[in-house]
Amino acid sequence: MAARIRRNVWKLDRSDETLAWYGKAVAALIRRPIEDPSSWRYLAAVHGTPQGMATPASARGYWDQCQHQSWFFLPWHRGYLASFEATIAKTVKDLGGPADWALPFWDYSESLSTERNARLLPSAFVERTLGDGSPNPLWSRRARAPGGNFELDDTAVSTGALRFTNFTNSRPGVPSGFGGPETGFNPGGGDNGGIESVPHNRIHVKIGGDSGFMSDPSTAALDPIFWLHHANIDRLWEVWRNQGPQFQDPSDERWLTSVVFQMHDGDGRPITFRCADMLDTTKVLHGYTYEAVPVAQEAELESVEMAMAGGARPEFGGESEGPVVLTGPTTKADVVLVPPSGLEAATAEPRHVYLNLENITGAGIPGDYLVYIDVPDDDQPTASFIGVMTTFGLERASDKSLSHGGSGLSQVFEITELASQLKLSEANVSRLKVTFVREGVAKADADAPAELADYAAVQRKPANVTVGKISLFYD
Ligand SMILES: [Cu+2]
The missing domain is CATH 1.10.1280.10 (Di-copper center containing domain from catechol oxidase)
Incomplete structure (x- = not known):
């Protein structure tokens, strides 16, 4: 056929x-x-x-x-x-x-x-x-x-x-x-x-x-x-x-x-x-x-020119002071840039700058977050959109009882252009401000097809999400 x-x-x-x-x-x-x-x-x-759903012996290795x-x-x-x-x-x-x-x-x-x-x-x-x-x-x-x-x-x-x-x-x-x-x-x-x-x-x-x-x-x-x-x-x-x-x-x-x-x-x-x-x-x-x-x-x-696999590890440029708990519609956090080995020590402008969200853990269905960094615009900082932090699979990735789970999700954004606007490589810039805006999730129907009612009866945990660390790397 x-x-x-x-x-x-x-x-x-x-x-x-x-x-x-x-x-x-x-x-x-x-x-x-x-x-x-x-x-x-x-x-x-x-x-x-x-x-909690039991796997029949015949389905092991398949489910x-x-x-x-x-x-x-x-x-x-x-x-x-x-x-x-x-x-x-x-x-x-x-x-x-x-x-x-x-x-x-x-x-x-x-x-x-x-x-x-x-x-x-x-x-x-x-x-x-x-x-x-x-x-x-x-x-x-x-x-x-x-x-x-x-x-x-x-x-x-x-x-x-x-x-x-x-x-x-x-x-x-x-x-x-x-x-x-x-x-x-x-x-x-x-x-x-x-x-x-x-x-x-x-x-x-x-x-x-x-x-x-x-x-x-x-x-x-x-x-x-x-x-x-x-x-x-x-x-x-x-x-x-x-x-x-x-x-x-x-x-x-x-x-x-x-x-x-x-x-x-x-x-x-x-x-x-x-x-x-x-x-x-x-x-x-x-x-x-x-x-x-x-x-x-x-x-x-334009295609994204990526640092190829196997290259040198990027340089560490700074990190948040502790875990960032995302509560409410908007959460702001600071990334503290590290002198003297930080970006300002780089002799030339870095080729790429990456913002990392590490160890994103939590439960329930919090929905996705729009992520912004503050960039100066006529001396007034403006929040500039850098990407979406997605949370699909969050609870599984945070579940320590699963063989690979527990450490959570992570996400990397390339922010090279904004970083150059921010003049991160100049010594007087010591902090990067990151803002998370909760998008929220729509309410779902309570019902389900009759044959799947058991699945619909499982109660979801209340939503929560924590970003373990925000860090900056460059090369
Ligand atoms: Cu899918």
Whole structure:
């Protein structure tokens, strides 16, 4: 069979039945027992399970496998999507549908001039019931969003991560590239790759709100929109690679072959794969392609020149005086710059300056934070936006009982241009002021599809978040 074609969900014809068949398959899978690898709940548990949920012996090594804050984020999720797509496609066929069903993708970052609905949840997912009054299998527990409008603003849908020319990075203190930091098999914690942070993490929390399934890795894949969101992230990997010869996947064997992932195929048979098996989408399980992989325009204008993996460790330029607890809508913190080995000692202007947020820990769903630094503007300091601190996966990353958890998330922003405006390399500047503005999370529906009511009953912990340290590095 020719490779399946994953299509843009907002570009499907009115007569197209892809989503109608998706709904029918979801309704079938959701009734299957959780021990069945082709059931809705088993497939979601492969990503993560809520705390306290027992893993049956037969599911050990299959559940709780999601790779986040890692260079395995993209390839693991690619295999996961293919396993899911194969299961849905087989069910669609068994129900009398087409043999070539493929997962659509939701391109929320598409220009509103070519698709004015791009930032709205596709309409088939919005209503609780279908025309005949029966429950809509594509509806789920989400932030309340009239008409499917989750207010995905520019900061949520930005594809700025495509400008990273490096896939990964192993140097502490500098950004982790497009795909994520070099790690071992990793269930979470540490620094997100550019594409994982935005739009991936942002979209999760915007859709899930304070207690919807999408806000937490342990319930996210219970929401049928999860898969269309991840199909788009997977597509953006193809867009990234398509930008030119300098956009290369890692060639290191530690990435390509050393870690083996296990899942099931569409017939429920165990399969294994490595990253090397995930590089050509037409050879991933049943094979697929995307109908739209444009060359990113902004990448042609300017790509982020990154300090390459393996280079010298950047110089330490200062840090906050202690942990910063983010309470209330706005929190300000100072980074104390270090003389004499600090920036002012540098003989020339530093090539890059990086602001690091380290050991971000907490619980619940606090939502994302907009981060600013004060820059002088006609002697009046103005807060200048440097990026978004995302919190998807915070509770997991802060959980000391998990094998890799406990030390929390981290995030790195390159602030080279602002640092030069700030004249950080001059001796009279001794402090950098950082401001965190809480974006807040929308209230989610209390209900959930009847078959998933158990998950909705789990109480979320009250939200709190602490940034362990803010530090500055330069090279
Ligand atoms: Cu995700």
